[in-house]
Amino acid sequence: MIGAAGFNSLGGRGVAPESSLTGFNYLNSQTLETWKSTHGGEKTSNARIINQSYGYGLPLILPTTSFKFNIEEAILEDYFATAQQPALMIKSAGNGFNSLYYWFYSYIRVNSSPEEARLTHQLANSDPSNASFYNTLVSALGANAASPLSSYSTTGAAVMFSAPGGEYGEDQPAMITTDVEGCEKGYSKERFYDWGSYFTGGLDDRFQAVTQCSYTSQFNGTSSAAPVASGVAALVMEANPAMTWRDVRYVMAKTATKIDLDFQPVELTQQGQRYTAEQSWVTNAAGNSFHNWYGFGMVNATEAVQMASRDYVLLPPLESTGFVSSSELEPNKIPENFTGLTKSFEVTEDWKVEGVQLKLDIDHKRINDLSVEVISPSGTKSIVVTARNMHIMSPDEVFINEGPLLFLSHAFLDEKSKGTWKVRIVDTNNGKMEYRKTFFGEGDPEVLENNAELGTVKNASIKIYGHSDSGRDVAGNKESQS
Secondary structure (H helix, E strand, O other), rough: OOOOOOOOOOOOOOOOEEEEEEEOOOHHHHHHHHHHHHHOOOOOOOOOOEEEEEOOOOOOOOOOOHHHHHHHHHHHHHHHOHHHHHHHEEEEOOOOOOOOOOOOEEEEEEOOOHHHHHOOOOEEOOOOOOOOOOEEEEEEOOOOOOOOEEEEEEEOOEEEEEEEEEOOOOOOOOOEEEEOOOOOOOOOOOEEEEEEEEOOOOHHHHHHHHHHHOOOEEEEOHHHHHHHHHHHHHHHHHHOOOHHHHHHHHHHHHHOOOOOOOOEEEEEEOOOOOOEEOOOOOOOOOOOOEEOEEEOOOHHHHHHHOOOOOOOOOOOOOOEOOOOOOOOOOOEEOOOOOOOOEEEEEOOOOOEEEEEEEEEEEOOOOOOHHEEEEEOOOOOOOEEEOOOOOOOHHHHHOOOOOOOOEEEOOOOOOOOOOOEEEEEEEEEOOOOOEEEEEEEEEEEEEOOOOOOEEEEEEEEEEEEEEOOOOOOOOOOOOOEOO
């Protein structure tokens, strides 16, 4: 999908047909050494783009105390600080909009209203690797322009842009691509029965027989959307090889196409009050439009290449504030109403924002009730935690230490960093919460009891990534529609 050779009358053509590819089976050996070598280490030291078509879908939010995350993040920080030409790391957001999995069980919310049914089960920010500024998250799109998000695609403020990923290739199209060669394995294979045989993989039997099962029309997932975005990134780098990884994703964000313009905010109600749990498109103070489902929109290869090749000025060096603690240091209780709890942070650096991280240490016995908002000095609001998600397990249930949680938002791109930032935490549910823990589709509803005591925010801090904009004429915004 990224780089299949074009114009040779064989199969399909990749997004960037003149790119070069190297593949690694990281999932087969998920050791730290394998991760390091394939994420900027010796095996990928010359890579310009690293496509990460993998993720996780556990019913919990991983804390930043994870040994694996701390080591990997330290490696990434060193790599991006010291490498002569660091790669752009593009990553799948996840496939957990409708359910999450642990061992052989799926966890599915019993929706209390049609509005709640529109909220994602999985947060893009649930994995601290996804909340790393150095990863570029991609959500998946289907072929239905009236409802473009792929039904399974994880969403959230960490998503930077979206790309075609398809559905399941049955009632709605999936993606067509090459498969493992031969009819013994892969998506496309021949299955034998007493009455005969048939081919899987979506394409008709005649085609599969002629090609020896070398293609499939049923590839999907955000693992499918990420390589489309990686292909677009390769085209941008080809158009302007001088661009850094930050410049490439900046151009892709600035030229992305707004979609799903009729999206209506998700409104929750409780005791006569209303709360917006998921916003529609938000235009920030710098004129950039952002949506938790689509990031800055669907990648637009033509316009990204044009922007990159027309006197584009490179971004200044990356700066970061480090984590700035809240001016209110004492622990605070989170009320069970839509008013919520607000904490403030003073940022003195006067930069243009590229990304904002929030680190939050919370004690709450039903943490998936919470919605968490970050509000910039300009008044732009980004919901970094979508309420009513299905991250219902405590980390200590899966042998992971408790600790602060990490969230990332791209919604503030190009805004000014200086001023008072705010974080608002809202407990959106003081009633019951039901879910199904199913085993191959079978399972009775279970009740997750409400917290007997109010939750507590023990600590909060934010980190601004950005750059000085002195002497740089930033290209204008694109407001195209589709």
